[in-house]
Amino acid sequence: MKNYNHTTYAILGILTTECKSGYDIKQFMDQSLNHFWKISYGQIYPSLKLIVQDELAIVQSSSSEGKPDKNEYHLTSKGIEVLKNWLEQPIEQIPAQRNEILLKLFFSRYQSSKSTVSLLENYKQKLEDRYKTFITIEQSIRNFKDTGEDTMYWLFTLDYGKRTTKAAIEWCESSLEQLEMKKGE
Amino acid sequence: MKNYNHTTYAILGILTTECKSGYDIKQFMDQSLNHFWKISYGQIYPSLKLIVQDELAIVQSSSSEGKPDKNEYHLTSKGIEVLKNWLEQPIEQIPAQRNEILLKLFFSRYQSSKSTVSLLENYKQKLEDRYKTFITIEQSIRNFKDTGEDTMYWLFTLDYGKRTTKAAIEWCESSLEQLEMKKGE
DNA sequence: GCCCTCATGTAAATAGTTACATGATTCA
DNA sequence: TGAATCATGTAACTATTTACATGAGGGC
Secondary structure (H helix, E strand, C coil): CCCCCCCHHHHHHHHCCCCCCCCHHHHHHHHHHHCCCCCCCCHHHHHHHHHHHCCCEEEEECCCCCCCCCEEEEEEHHHHHHHHHHHHHHCCCCCCCCCCHHHHHHHHHHCHHHHHHHHHHHHHHHHHEEEEEEHHHHHHHHHHHCCCHHHHHHHHHHHHHHHHHHHHHHHHHHHHHHHHHHCCC | CCCHHHHHHHHHHHHHHCCCCCCHHHHHHHHHHHCCCCCCHHHHHHHHHHHHHCCCEEEEEEEECCCEEEEEECCCCHHHHHHHHHCCCCCCCCCCCCHHHHHHHHHHHHCCCHHHHHHHHHHHHHHHHHHHHHHHHHHHHHHHHHHHHHHHHHHHHHHHHHHHHHHHHHHHHHHHHHHHHHHHH
16 A cells, blocks of 8 residues: 555545545644644645545535635545554654754753743743643533544543643743752852 | 754754764764754755855864764854854744654544554553663763763753653553543443 | 775755735625 | 635745765774
């Protein structure tokens, strides 16, 4: 079976939901997959073209009143096979998460403690904002979604975000404390 | 001041250590920055060329007995300025960490619970291996490094890795438990 | 002689973003 | 009429990896 890139699999996955057009896919990404997967239109439309070429989906134009025409992509059985097959493959390796704050911190002896503190405080703020967003999303999933099959898995991914973000916030606090102690010396 | 990409700043940072050549930089990355920054030779050498062109460093050939010649790159004061300036800029945004396991989990209702369990167990194993690696690196830093200025910052980045990896392991355990409960229903 | 490590580099392919171009509908 | 949202798409650029090419020196 031919291999596709992760972006293609992400799109195939989204096509299993009610989201069927390029525009819908982008909306879905920005709302639901935002914290662990993002892509731009520049990738979505060419990928959809490939997906149709390889017969993983068929496209049909749909027009509804008062809205521009829309291309709806529907998975074929071949497309579903490809998706299922990918789901079953184990993860080759944990992604090397590039992290700018760690990179800066690694070389922080070239700047004042004060600057490093600012850097960390700013980062901590961003993490706290993100954490709050997760809580909000969680609430809305629990409120509006009936306990369908998807719900559990969606909550898993949110839980991952919450746990790792919380750990990162605690790390910021711990590091800031240590910097404070160093200054006090 | 001209802007460079993160890779260039990473290289400038490494050039402040004893690592001065393209080969050294790669070694350093693979050993010390491995869990949050990786680059290939295909990026290192072209970047070094640009760094010299922009006079952020000068290059000098050095030969030592029994070893091939080596190009040593030494930061200029301009190079140090550029590095320091970058260090002081706050992080624009938390990186959207693409995460394949979350992507698969998100669409896991299209596979059996058994497959999902395997996926998570495999991932948990990888996380545990990574955690052990962090402990090992931490020990070696504490043992072999005198408590120089760098040490504290290096331990910060390791601590980040340890904390977030631990949170991810706990997440795996929690998710596996929930899947188990679901199966028992 | 052969393999491993040291050492530098390029070319091609892949991945991904940003900016641009276009045009319909809705609402103020 | 002008801005906002809906909708599709491409071109250019940037980033990054992989595969390749080359060659010296050391140890078996």
